[in-house]
Structures are given as C-alpha cells and as structure tokens.
Amino acid sequence: MNKKKILEVENLRTVFKSRGQEVHAVRGVSLSVEEGELLGLVGESGSGKSVTMKAVLGILPENAEVSGDSLKLNETELLGLKEEEYRKMRGKDMTMIFQDPMTALNPLIKIGKQLEEVIMRHSRCSKAEAGRRAVEMLKKVGIPMPEQRLKQYPHEFSGGMRQRVLIAMALACEPKLLIADEPTTALDVTIQAQILDLLKELKEEYKTSIVLITHDMGVVATVCTKVAIMYGGLIMECGTSEEIFYEPKHPYTKALLRAIPSLDLKEGERLQSIEGLPPSLSNPPDGCPFAMRCEHASKRCHEERPKYQQFSETHSAMCFLNVREEARA
Known part of the structure; x- marks a missing residue:
C-alpha cells in the first residue's frame, strides 16, 4: 500500500537575477517525500540542495524567481501562494533546521522565550501552556534540567545543545515536513551521531517526514530511507538507500561512493577524488552537468x-550510459 505523499515537487526551477x-x-x-520518510538530499556545495528546499519553504531572497509545474505540501499547491498564507504554514506544517545553530537563534533572547513564541504563533494557547510545552520539548530532545535551561541564553549552550534546541523548536508544533540543512556539520562525531539518532527517534514518534540536506554519504547511509543525488541544479539519481549504495547507476553517484573513507584502504593508498570543478550555473551546460568530469562522457x-x-x-537515473547498456543487453 502506497503511503501518502507529503511533499511533491515537479520540474521546479529557481533563477537568481x-x-x-x-x-x-x-x-x-x-x-x-512520503509520510514518515527520511530523504537524504546529497551533493557538493553549490549543487542546489539548500535552494531547492528554501524554495519549498518560500524563504528565498526577493531576486529569486521560482517556477515549476507543481509544488505541493500535503496536497496544498504552494506555487503562487501569497506570503501571508505561506507564513501561516511555516512552523506549523513545514519547518527548517538551519546549518549554524548559533546564528539561527537570537543571542539576545532567552531560549524559553524563543521557544514559547514559536508555539504561541502556531497554537492557540496561553503563555503558561506554551511554557509547559517548551519544557516538554526540551525533555524530548534530551536537554537536562529543562526548566532552568529555558532561562538561559544561546551562548550558555554547547553546539550540540543549541542544535537540540533548534530541533525542539522545529518539532514543537508537530509539522508534516521537517527540512534539516546539514544539521551536524559543525559538531564532533559523537554529538553528530546523537543528533542523527534523535532525528530518527522523533521522526518515528511524530510521523514527521524529513529531508536531510548533506554532502556526507556516511550520514546518509546511517539514517536515510531514500536518497536523491543532486548536481548542477538537477537530480542525477534517486532511489532507496539500498539501491543507491549497492546498485548505483550514475557515474557521479559512483564517484561519491568511491570518495568515502574506508577501513579497507591499504597503507599509503589515497582516497579517490572527483577531478575538475562543478559547472557554472550562470551559463549552465546544455547536456549532462557532470559531463566535463565524467570518464564515460561522449559528445x-x-x-x-x-x-x-x-x-x-523507486530507482531512476539521468545518464546515457544506462541507455547504451540496455541497448547491448
């Protein structure tokens, strides 16, 4: 039985002028993205991952022009939606955890007040009820002594704790879609693992669909159920985690997998890198964006x-190599 689709994006385009x-x-x-699914959106910096998800949230700058065939959240069409309507959905139906927790939180306002403001904005409740909900959410994300912590400022928290506060804030109103933009980049390995485990646990508890934006294939292998590989403003390959890691079809996906550090490396053996640079998106190529760096590329x-x-x-890829393989079969 097919699950309900929470997010449906068709032919989305974003141009900055x-x-x-x-x-x-x-x-x-x-x-x-289906209900309760955890999608990993993977690619190098500048591939368009964050821009795609910010277009979904409607938080791009004024010089961005967004168009497409369809952009639906829980069957509500977002393309052409007025800002006032968008604002009502942000935080309640969809929300985002940003990459740097220190800049995402207001350093001049106590954690408790920031959490309460989010809860009161989207839930018709009193300040006292919002305070109780804030305490409950800090407990959920594993912050000890939540009543005391609510009275503290962001700089009094460690990086991992600030990230937990952002997760609590994002899930306070039980959104249908949570977008996590590289939420573990600035954290050490131990805290990174804790944050990823926390996201998985909360996904199961709240049945929230999650899009995890990352460039780390190790993170994807740990938590994601589905993976979309992005490059040059396009999806190169999409499939389940098993299909992407065990049956990759696109040369870019294979190159990313070869670049993952392995315990099997022999002494003195170097990691394989992807030679060349990503294409300029001010003058994007007509063909495959990976062609300039691909060892299999033809005219x-x-x-x-x-x-x-x-x-x-569940598995698709954009590559002529697969067409040639099918023709020979």
Whole structure:
C-alpha cells in the first residue's frame, strides 16, 4: 500500500537575477517525500540542495524567481501562494533546521522565550501552556534540567545543545515536513551521531517526514530511507538507500561512493577524488552537468541532457550510459 505523499515537487526551477545576470540554481527538479520518510538530499556545495528546499519553504531572497509545474505540501499547491498564507504554514506544517545553530537563534533572547513564541504563533494557547510545552520539548530532545535551561541564553549552550534546541523548536508544533540543512556539520562525531539518532527517534514518534540536506554519504547511509543525488541544479539519481549504495547507476553517484573513507584502504593508498570543478550555473551546460568530469562522457553527453531511466518503482537515473547498456543487453 502506497503511503501518502507529503511533499511533491515537479520540474521546479529557481533563477537568481542580479545586475543583469542570471544564475540558474535549480533547473528542473522533481522529487517526492512520503509520510514518515527520511530523504537524504546529497551533493557538493553549490549543487542546489539548500535552494531547492528554501524554495519549498518560500524563504528565498526577493531576486529569486521560482517556477515549476507543481509544488505541493500535503496536497496544498504552494506555487503562487501569497506570503501571508505561506507564513501561516511555516512552523506549523513545514519547518527548517538551519546549518549554524548559533546564528539561527537570537543571542539576545532567552531560549524559553524563543521557544514559547514559536508555539504561541502556531497554537492557540496561553503563555503558561506554551511554557509547559517548551519544557516538554526540551525533555524530548534530551536537554537536562529543562526548566532552568529555558532561562538561559544561546551562548550558555554547547553546539550540540543549541542544535537540540533548534530541533525542539522545529518539532514543537508537530509539522508534516521537517527540512534539516546539514544539521551536524559543525559538531564532533559523537554529538553528530546523537543528533542523527534523535532525528530518527522523533521522526518515528511524530510521523514527521524529513529531508536531510548533506554532502556526507556516511550520514546518509546511517539514517536515510531514500536518497536523491543532486548536481548542477538537477537530480542525477534517486532511489532507496539500498539501491543507491549497492546498485548505483550514475557515474557521479559512483564517484561519491568511491570518495568515502574506508577501513579497507591499504597503507599509503589515497582516497579517490572527483577531478575538475562543478559547472557554472550562470551559463549552465546544455547536456549532462557532470559531463566535463565524467570518464564515460561522449559528445552526446555534452550536447543533450539525458532523460531519466527507470530501474524500479523507486530507482531512476539521468545518464546515457544506462541507455547504451540496455541497448547491448
């Protein structure tokens, strides 16, 4: 039985216009997130991951132009939605954990007040009820002595604790969709593992769908049920975690997997890197964006964008190499 789709994105495009120039940051992204699913959105810096999700939330700057065939959250069409309507949905139906918890929290306001403001904005409750809910949420995310902690400022918390506060704030109103933008980047390995375990536990408890934006394939392997590989403003490959890690089809996905540190490396053996640089999105290529760095690229790859090839109900990839393999079979 198919689960309900919480997020449906079809042919999403985002262009930034500045000083007569255009940057095509997102060039036709299609993806979906089912109820209770944890999707890993993976790719190098500048691939369009954060821009795609900020377009979903409607928090891009004024010089960004968002278009597409459809952008639905819980069957509500977001394209063309007025800012007032968008504001009502943010925090309640969808929310985001930003990369740097120190800049995401107001350093001049106590943690308790910041949590209470979020709860009161989206729930019709008194200040006292919001305070009780704030204490409850801090307990949920594993912060000891929550009553005392609510009276403290962000600088009195460690990086891992600030990240837990942001998760508490994001889940306070039990949103349908939670977007986590590299939530563990600035944390050490031990705290990173705790935060990822916490996200998994809360996902199960609240049945919240999560999109985890990251460049770390190790993190993806640990927590994600589905993975979308992004490059040059496009989705290169999408599938379940098992399909991506054990049956990768796109050369970029394979290159990312080869770059993961392994205990099997011999002494003196170097990690494999991906040679070259990502394409300029102010003048995006006509063909496959990975063609300039791909060892399998042909003339056709540079001139024509491949169509998606479907390998299963959940697994697809954009590459001519798969077409040639099918033709020989």
